[in-house]
Amino acid sequence: MLTTSWDLRLRALIAFRDSEGRDPYFRASTPGEHRLAVWLDEQRKAARAGRLTPAHRAKLCEAGLLSEDATGHQRTGAAWLKVESISAFLEDEGRLPSLSSPATAGEKRLAAWMNAQLSSRAAENGPVRELREILAASQDSRDAPLARVG
Known part of the structure; x- marks a missing residue:
């Protein structure tokens, strides 16, 4: 070979x-x-x-150096890392990163990036679409009744 x-x-x-x-x-x-x-x-x-x-x-x-999502698009680069960080933040904290009252500087940076992406008039790319899905899912979970308390 x-x-x-x-x-x-x-x-x-x-x-x-x-x-x-x-x-x-x-x-x-x-x-x-x-x-x-x-x-x-x-x-x-x-x-x-x-x-x-x-x-x-x-x-x-x-080798684990490149990852693909189900549609075959690459999920590498800074934008995808930010999206993953926001998703992890939501899972850990139960809320999205806050720009107005962040607990840490890292949270403020995530919130600023998220707001910039969502308010951008640039073309909808993969990370922005995923970010919008995360935002929609967080809205759905907040609107759901509190059926499982305690």
């Missing part, structure tokens, strides 16, 4: 994640880690743009 430079880079990245327990950082002090971070970022960008081969996409998904 032919081993390509792409495969070698993937193996190096997997070995790094196994030994360090994290993805490589762009601002790493070691050049090797920085190169791995750049390579991973390039692969994720190629996947979002549809330029990644199905075989490479499958290998990245199998």
